Amino acid sequence: MKRVRKMLGRPLVTGALVVAVAGAGLGLYWFQPWKLWQDRTVEEALPEAVATSAPPAATAPSSPAPAPATVAAGDLISHEHATSGTVKLVRLTDGSHVVRLENLDTSNGPDLRVWLTDAPVREGRAGWHVFDDGRHVSLGRLKGNKGSHNYAVPQDIDLARYSSVSIWCDRFDVSFGAAELTGA
Incomplete structure (x- = not known):
């Protein structure tokens, strides 16, 4: 009888440990608690639009760029x-x-x-x-x-x-x- 209990007890404990470790791993992946710390x-600076062409060299003074x-x-x-x-x-x-x-x-x-x-x-x-x-x-x-x-x-x-x-x-x-x- 002791031998039967011993044989049944080890696989159950081993199985429970495997499930617990797998559950902890999935929980850590899913929740990522370390990110809280x-x-x-x-x-970043506010982006500015890129000019499409250079203004002509000899132009009258222009208004400031928008x-x-x-x-x-x-x-x-x-x-x-x-x-x-x-x-x-x-x-x-x-x-x-x-x-x-x-x-x-x-x-x-x-x-x-x-x-x-x-x-x-x-x-x-x-x-x-x-x-x-x-x-x-x-x-x-x-x-x-x-x-x-x-x-x-x-x-x-x-x-x-x-x-x-x-x-x-x-x-x-x-x-x-x-x-x-x-x-x-």
Whole structure:
């Protein structure tokens, strides 16, 4: 009888250990908890449009070159994680647009994206999951969880259809923070 218990006990313990180690490995991969203690700071200047041709050498004094213009802006509010900073929708001198995050400060996380959305920004838990309910465009991976950076808006996007920006965690379908864009 002891021999039977001994033979059954070892495979069960070994199997339980294998399952526990595999579960811990998958959990670490999925949640990436170390990112909560790692910051990535990115500082980018506002891009400038590239001139297509040089002006003639002997021309009359011209007016100053047009500068990038802020079309809309808003302050980030916290959702799933404490988030602060400013979001600006900027029209560059060549007519293209970028979403600019300035003085961003949020938690790092797995699979964070910058989304341009049509969802209203709501305070607290009510705002965590609304951004994937309607129209949204991913502008790319979040370059850093701190600093100031730019995200190009595709040329074919009708900006009148979008009213907010979210720092979106694609892995867990939750907003880390968001800003309502209002006209400048």
